[in-house]
Amino acid sequence: MSPPIKPPKPRRSFLRRFLFGLFGWGFAISLLAALGLFAAVMLTSASLPGYPEMMKTPQGQSVVIRAADGTELVTVGPSYGRWLPYAEIPPAMIDAMKAVEDRRFDWHPGVDPIGIIRSVQVNYQAGRTVQGASTITQQLARNIFLTSKQTYGRKVQEAVLAMAIERKFTKQQIMELYLNRVYFGGGAYGIDAASRKFFGHPATELDLEKAAIIAGLVKAPSRYSPTADPERARDRAEIVIKTMLVSGAITPAQAQAVNFDTLKFAVDSDQGDVRYFTDWILNQLETLTDEAVEPLEVTTTLVPAHQAAAEAAVKAQPLANTQAAIIAMQKNGAVTAMVGGRDYATSLYNRAVTARRQPGSSWKLFPYLTALEDGMTPDDVVTDEPVTINGWSPRNSNGRFLGPVTLRQAFALSINTIAVKLSDRVGFTGVESMARRFGITTPISTRPAMALGASEATLLEMTAAYAAIAAGGAEARPWGIQSITTSRGDVIYNREAETPRILVAPFVAAYMTDMLRAAVETGTGRAAQIGRPLAGKTGTTSSNKDGWFIGFTPELVAGVWMGRDDAKAVPGLAGGQAPARVFANFMAKALSGQAMTELQTQVEMPGFGLEPDAEAYGLSPGSAPTNPDPVSDLPPEPAAAANAPAEQTPAATEPEPLSAKWLDGIIAKEPQPAP
Numbered sequence: 101m102s103p104p105i106k107p108p109k110p111r112r113s114f115l116r117r118f119l120f121g122l123f124g125w126g127f128a129i130s131l132l133a134a135l136g137l138f139a140a141v142m143l144t145s146a147s148l149p150g151y152p153e154m155m156k157t158p159q160g161q162s163v164v165i166r167a168a169d170g171t172e173l174v175t176v177g178p179s180y181g182r183w184l185p186y187a188e189i190p191p192a193m194i195d196a197m198k199a200v201e202d203r204r205f206d207w208h209p210g211v212d213p214i215g216i217i218r219s220v221q222v223n224y225q226a227g228r229t230v231q232g233a234s235t236i237t238q239q240l241a242r243n244i245f246l247t248s249k250q251t252y253g254r255k256v257q258e259a260v261l262a263m264a265i266e267r268k269f270t271k272q273q274i275m276e277l278y279l280n281r282v283y284f285g286g287g288a289y290g291i292d293a294a295s296r297k298f299f300g301h302p303a304t305e306l307d308l309e310k311a312a313i314i315a316g317l318v319k320a321p322s323r324y325s326p327t328a329d330p331e332r333a334r335d336r337a338e339i340v341i342k343t344m345l346v347s348g349a350i351t352p353a354q355a356q357a358v359n360f361d362t363l364k365f366a367v368d369s370d371q372g373d374v375r376y377f378t379d380w381i382l383n384q385l386e387t388l389t390d391e392a393v394e395p396l397e398v399t400t401t402l403v404p405a406h407q408a409a410a411e412a413a414v415k416a417q418p419l420a421n422t423q424a425a426i427i428a429m430q431k432n433g434a435v436t437a438m439v440g441g442r443d444y445a446t447s448l449y450n451r452a453v454t455a456r457r458q459p460g461s462s463w464k465l466f467p468y469l470t471a472l473e474d475g476m477t478p479d480d481v482v483t484d485e486p487v488t489i490n491g492w493s494p495r496n497s498n499g500r501f502l503g504p505v506t507l508r509q510a511f512a513l514s515i516n517t518i519a520v521k522l523s524d525r526v527g528f529t530g531v532e533s534m535a536r537r538f539g540i541t542t543p544i545s546t547r548p549a550m551a552l553g554a555s556e557a558t559l560l561e562m563t564a565a566y567a568a569i570a571a572g573g574a575e576a577r578p579w580g581i582q583s584i585t586t587s588r589g590d591v592i593y594n595r596e597a598e599t600p601r602i603l604v605a606p607f608v609a610a611y612m613t614d615m616l617r618a619a620v621e622t623g624t625g626r627a628a629q630i631g632r633p634l635a636g637k638t639g640t641t642s643s644n645k646d647g648w649f650i651g652f653t654p655e656l657v658a659g660v661w662m663g664r665d666d667a668k669a670v671p672g673l674a675g676g677q678a679p680a681r682v683f684a685n686f687m688a689k690a691l692s693g694q695a696m697t698e699l700q701t702q703v704e705m706p707g708f709g710l711e712p713d714a715e716a717y718g719l720s721p722g723s724a725p726t727n728p729d730p731v732s733d734l735p736p737e738p739a740a741a742a743n744a745p746a747e748q749t750p751a752a753t754e755p756e757p758l759s760a761k762w763l764d765g766i767i768a769k770e771p772q773p774a775p
Contacts (some may be wrong), residue, residue, distance in 0.1 A: 308350070308358060417678055424679075647662040
């Protein structure tokens, strides 16, 4: 009897077969990839140079920064300190570097899978690259063998090299190589060079605070360099300390004891004040090129005659124990001079670019611009009278009020009540929007006192805002680099002419120029006169803490700030006095020999009464009449404007008619900030 026939096994479903096949092929491909990676790492490891070769000093990169006429301003070249063996490197330096750059350095094989997964997740959520995952070993591989060019192929090479380095050298050797080879900014390669440059002593003497400063530089050496921005360097170091605390590298008590306020940075005594400008330029290089090996030639917008005039004007200002800053630029935003303090050798802090200070009445540019765009004109009559908004009452210099005045008169005399009334009329958020439109990026309060300059701003941004008025309402975004070439002549970057955004209609800019001219010719800014057409505005803050003057001729725009770094009051400081005179001193020298041209205070309107793009500004036909004589209806000029008394804000009194006897009291130092 034949055995029974077994029924055939049921055929697996297509889905199961597909999944099993996919798993099988995936496993096979993964195995092959792993074997290939292993082979690549082994071959790369075998071909790596020995440790003595890895220790050799790199060539580094030099950067020559030139003025607009080709004059060499400064050469920033590489510097190398003593090679420190691992045993001589302060533990705080090693712990700080691990915490901020590679927390899992001690156990990963050269690449950090956890870090890669986290960075992919963070970047996906952000929609852009905001976090990297390079380990210290990968950075070392890139520093020695590769370039900084961001490509997937280079990242694969970097990973293979990192794993090969990990196989060939110990963790201590890798850390020693890294800390002696990595670039820390300012031309300093290695921690000893960085320590000597920024602190004036060898790296063996680094304490926790200084180690945190140096560790914080690796992410962006130019951006966080103490020579470019000491405050930003300290802020970055605080992040390093917090990271060390979270990682367990330091105790809460150690973190609590850290004090960056008393930390002093070393400065080369032979560095000139042009370094304020060149540091600003170096801070921008990494955004324009990733070339980190070839020597570079950088041609800038700086005009040597303007720079010399700015340095002389700052050094000649008479107020003791104060700082001063000047920025000059063309109407297209090209910076031609920059001084960030009285002496770069004693203070690296760039007050022209970094310092945020209350601009006082120089801020009134924005309320008046908003009112002009809303349909008002310089000849419109407004009433200087007591006003209270949300329980706050702005006051004028002597507690008196002039009654009916034109908008031009109110601006020229810097009348506080009018600026607040205009802001209330157009909306304080509208004034904020106007300031944002003109490039102010600092926080802006929308409380009523904002109309008088209670919010903070930088001199660079405020000067650029005035430059946009000088340009007829076109944006003037500050810039300083014209071109970047290699030493072989290859052009890496060449700035192309841009079509600027139109911020306000040309007739609005012309009206504003009209009122700015009135402020110089018959108002608070008369000390700035230089015998040629000039427009500008003073600014003074509460208790004489800050003095400003920002203005322009048809050829050049400049801004001046004066005050103390600790924001203490400066007796006698007012925008219409020392800052205006510093401005006049600078402009007279900078423009010496240039032909005079007229300011643009009139714009011919189209037949239908609107600029072509006027609807974009919310205007209606007929809302922009032609410009009248800008100054003929202003009151007579007082005899002693340059020595006018400081403006106060006492209790309000009854309005007084416009008369010459009150002008000395109204020509002002500007407002008290909001309570």
